[in-house]
Amino acid sequence: MSERHTALRSMHDLGLAAWFGGSLMGAFGVNGAAAQMNDSTQRLPMASAGWARWTPVNAAAIGAHLAGAVGELVTESPRVAAQAGVARASTLKTALTVGALAVTGYSRLLGMKLEKAGGPPVEGVTEPNSQTPSNVASSQRQMRMLQWAVPALTGALIVVTAYMGEQQKPGEVFRGMLGRAGGMPKGMGALMAMGAAKKKRMSMSGR
Template sequence: MSQRNTLVRSLHDVGLAAWFGGSLMGAVGLNSAAASVSSPRERLAVSSVGWKHWAPVQWAAMAAHGLGGVGLILGNTERLAAQKEGRVNTGVKLALTLAAIGTSVYSGVLGMKMGANSGEAVEGTTEPSEVTSDELASAQNQQRILQWVTPVVTLILIVLGAQQGEQQRPVPSAKASWFQRAIRR
């Protein structure tokens, strides 16, 4: 008998999609747009405003993904108990979710440090200029790498979620469907 988990699956998937998409758009779009501001002393301020407005949405997305993930685990305890690959996938997803939370939080901490120095001249959000203070340049250099880690990890989570969806399909019967027979010809 199949069991539907539409609400928790939606929380899980929509939360992850928003987390991935917002992080990627921030790194690609927002940070690039801020770098095009004509005054080098206003670039961090512009970027900081955008990230500040995104932060509550990102927290909500992370919470939705987490609640949905817990709901899916609780709704699939029997399948996970019987299916080793499902347990492995769930464990890997849990570890990567915790890593993505960590990178998101640390990125936010770096962003606050950068925002506190938003009057300094910079080349871009994650690119210091020759006159940028060492403290700000250090935060920018860390953020230049970290801004890509969260989108990469959340993308892997999306792929693992798709894999887990495939694992939930019923085991195919020995009798092939008409479509399977047609494509074998």
């Protein structure tokens, strides 16, 4: 059975990259650019139009990431069960994914509310001014926090994914298997020490 799962890894990584990158660019680029418009009544409509065009792409990216993540979890399930630390990392990754999905979904609901608000005067896309209706201002204040929560959570997912990639190195797998088994088998430590000493002597004699 092949140990390569290039398609699953590609779906996982590309989807997550688009999810993280799109949310970060939107917060800095779309919202930041719209806030520079001179007409304060056009700031929300301009940003809403940009986010609406990105939404289908973002949904596809999230779907690809989830499909790849589930596929990887299935293919790596034997190692999750046998290698110490992998199950804990998988649990953390799942929690971060659920959190990112929840924040992304709620952010989109707020975005739709702001989109339906039309063109009220605002200071920025996530900053109301004294003339902004109270319901719009409330959604903007929530969006101000959530626009950074999505890249923070997806960025944390990238870090955890990198850590889990390190866990797949042969040395890490070996130590994790021993850890899950309750420690190094009797005599294994002595054999490893003898092997290391022999390797050192051979290295020194070859100088």
